[in-house]
Amino acid sequence: MSKQEHWISARGCVYNVYYHLVWSTKYRRRVISDDVEKYLKQLHMKISDEWDFVVVDQEIMPDYVHLFINSHPKHAPSDLVKVLKGITAKKVFEKFPNIKSQMWRGHLWNPSFYIGTCGDTTRDVIEKYIELQKEK
Helix, strand or coil, X not given: CXXXXXXXXXXXXXXXXXXEEEEEEHHHCCCCCHHHHHHHHHHHHHXXXXXXXXXXXXXXXXXXXXXXXXXXXXXXXXXXXXXXXXHHHHHHHHHCHHHHHHCHHHCCECCCCEEEEECCCCHHHHHHHHHXXXXX
16 A cells, blocks of 8 residues: 555645554553443544544553544644543443442543654654755
8 A cells, every 4th residue: 555545635635644542541440341342442433433533443451542543633632532531431431330430539531641643754754855955
């Protein structure tokens, strides 16, 4: 597959913006069972449809979540994390009320998270390209 096949055209831009998102349960409590994992994966796909981003890959462990997504640059990645964590916490507590009782003060997710970016090139390539612009 060529790099161009990864580009997404939208009104006013063409983009290839990938984010690696990671967050954990509050106090790293291991409350995500197989059933909860399956439900979270479905929720992530539903949220991605509603918010117009693509879930490229996801892995859910008993105490944390990894998502690899491709999103339009109009969405701040921190906003996507807030949406994902907010909706999933509410829905998981509704479907699995026993989990809420296992969490202190009823919070499913730790408030912090990790975001890494990925695109179609490396930092070195971009820096070299910018440097060479004056030489042209």
